[in-house]
Amino acid sequence: MEKIRIGIVGYGNIGRGVELAVERNEDMELKAVFTRRAPESVKILTEGVPVVHMDDMSGMKDEIDVMILCGGSATDLPVIGPQIVKNFNTIDSFDTHAKIPEYFANMDKAAKEGGNIGIISVGWDPGMFSLNRIYAESILVDGDTYTFWGKGVSQGHSDAIRRVAGVKNAIQYTVPVEEAVKKVRSGCGPKLTTREKHLRECYVVAEEGADLKEIEETIKNMPNYFSDYDTTVKFITEEELKANHSKMPHGGFVIRSGETGRDGNKNVIEYSLKLDSNPEFTSSVLVCYARAAYRLAKNGEAGGRTVFDIAPGMLSMKSAEELRAELL
């Protein structure tokens, strides 16, 4: 069997996750990891696979089928995405929801120029949650869709706390309010405020002698991040933080309830994730979409794509015949 040759661009949590996911997909092989750092300073998990500087990427055009871009959405992907997709098929997890239309347009243009496929915003939200929103909304035309996140770590909120004066380290969990989830599941279609949907739990390591009361107030009143939520702040030691809060669990729910027929029949569709490792799961989604990118490119297609454009059968190692016989 000819294996799908994968390149990883950027070696952080997601890059490492992709490396581990490729390991579990027997129709794929990791060909190289690309980095902006000095390649010799980057130790990867897979033996015999080279770490290559980003500047030397274009020389490997014939050796890699799909590049999985593991950079950040804020400043990294908007720059490197369109550059790389000119030479390679790409998958990324671009997740700045508001900027998706602009990013898509740039990726689509560059992908078409290069004759490649660029699938953007792959992961679980955007990604699997988006898919569940579209399926559920298409089926239950009249209804309400709710997305809950957590319990899980929000990197952005943790960073925001770390910028508060007197804070040495911190981690923030987004927690869905159980009462709200229960109401939504009942199918009654409740109107819920931001505060009613999620709690924010903060675990903070303070600097010695810092004013804890002031830190707590500063966090709780931070606009955009915390002021619209019920927020709890708990001070812990650096050791406790390391011991109890160094894993990256996450999860959440997409729930749509809607009416059918003329007799007020209610129907509830729910999709949920419970993840021990957010980056490993996100990476596993990226990797199966790499298979789709490979197949689309083989079919001669080119341009930008999202999960909405990819037929589910494209993701599976199984043939169409096997899928119909075994999974339908």
Added chain:
Amino acid sequence: MEKIRIGIVGYGNIGRGVELAVERNEDMELKAVFTRRAPESVKILTEGVPVVHMDDMSGMKDEIDVMILCGGSATDLPVIGPQIVKNFNTIDSFDTHAKIPEYFANMDKAAKEGGNIGIISVGWDPGMFSLNRIYAESILVDGDTYTFWGKGVSQGHSDAIRRVAGVKNAIQYTVPVEEAVKKVRSGCGPKLTTREKHLRECYVVAEEGADLKEIEETIKNMPNYFSDYDTTVKFITEEELKANHSKMPHGGFVIRSGETGRDGNKNVIEYSLKLDSNPEFTSSVLVCYARAAYRLAKNGEAGGRTVFDIAPGMLSMKSAEELRAELL
């Protein structure tokens, strides 16, 4: 806006459900209901829409974009499916899992001959549950998938009870065993027997003077249907049956748990449905796939398809731009 013109073939629970679902989709209109009965004997809910005999279908080739086939899988669809798809795009809910490969081959051949699209096995299982099996399996390569059905009415099992001597009427609910669902959700990947996964609850109206003990034993020991399950039999009156058991609720769960990475991280994906009306929900799925069939045919495609072959964006009333901006 040019509306998608829908025809309904067969006017039972699903046919009526499709009629009601079309009502909620503003880009569609019902053009005709086709029946094998005398058309004047069939009263439909929508005013001004003709009921037409099946024999007169071919004359309406230019008036209908998609035919939704609402017949049974045992004897009806295998015959009429290939006939109709020669002249029309079709959607059906063929659900005899073991015969899907054969039915697909026949539909694919006939659809190609006619230059039409035939999407088979659409609904929730096969259908939405199949989609969730393929997505979850493609992401979590190493893991276990579990499908639970219920609580809901099984028509096949209810019919089996009605054939028992001394039984006047009956209804059977398939019920997932809570303990099993809980175990599966924990991510431990349990091995479960048929008996451990589902219970069967039977509500039976006996004929006067019938031997209740014997009826109960006959049901509980019926091979294939009941002998592998923990089955309860409760005798009720015809009035109770009508009052408390005439609705058609259903639902179920698809759960996959799987490991990622090298540290034994567990991840659980769950999809669940809770339906007040099984036929109305199934019909709502059929109708959004009719939109996909219409679009594929417009694009010049022809042949058999399943839900695995249809990109999710095809199902939505929204444009690709709207979907990226609003749902991704």
